[in-house]
Ligand SMILES: NC(=[NH2+])NCCC[C@H](N)C(=O)O
Ligand SMILES: [Mn+2]
């Protein structure tokens with residue numbers, strides 16, 4: 001991994017229905033992300049937050065079952081540019097969310113720098129919905145579909161190109177809540193998924209080893225998109241769409257440590273931290289601890 005990390009906050013919560021994840025970047029900074037990574041002898045450049053602003057009246061409309069479409073497109077367009085600059089400068093982009101719709105902008109900014117970007121989607125959900133399959137109209141349930149070129153044109157063309165990612169370069173880890181349309185897409189596109197069933201059965205070590213060997217030869221960079229709701233709600237209560245039976249705190253550390261050993265991750269984002277429903281900033285603190293492991297922290 002590179003020795004220089006640029007942090008970008010995305011204080012946006014319009015991709016989902018519960019207010020509060022817009023405060024995620026503050027909570028994660030407050031939990032000490034900069035200090036934690038500096039201790040690991042990285043040079044940290046906190047570039048501050050993308051400006052989001054309040055959504056205008058016209059941006060609230062969700063004609064196409066796409067809530068706040070215009071506002072989400074606007075924010076992600078800015079994010080894509082900022083991330084693009086970070087990668088061009090040779091720094092490691094670390095994005096703090098914000099709801100998971102911001103992965104659209106992150107991937108738009110990162111993927112143009114790679115021939116074959118891999119994506120590890122650590123999440124209770126597939127985020128593979130479209131406006132037709134989404135039960136909620138929330139765009140945070142759609143970013144992975146958008147990134148493989150499926151979804152509303154305004155979302156797909158953020159960054160000026162589509163698709164960003166090949167389905168065979170994706171690994172979803174921790175899935176336990178998939179909508180019918182998402183299941184169809186996973187089968188149709190042959191997306192690799194380790195559900196909680198596989199994690200329980202094989203153990204996290206094996207799941208991560210298989211993930212690493214699956215992506216190693218065919219990718220020239222790998223983005224980690226970590227939705228805190230991938231973890232069990234008892235370890236990460238401050239998320240808007242919690243699902244019981246998730247990945248434990250310890251398994252998550254192990255996963256990050258195996259990724260650190262593999263020296264494979266070239267960009268990362270930590271999303272869906274909602275301080276309003278959190279318990280004394282627990283979820284943001286877990287996020288920072290996992291970043292520690294991802295960037296090479298060890299006890300001895
Ligand atoms: N990034 C997330 N937390 N996504 C949750 C998505 C939930 C549900 N599948 C939906 O489309 O509304
Ligand atoms: Mn999720």
Ligand SMILES: [Mn+2]
Pocket residue numbers: 100123125127140227
């Ligand atoms: Mn998600």
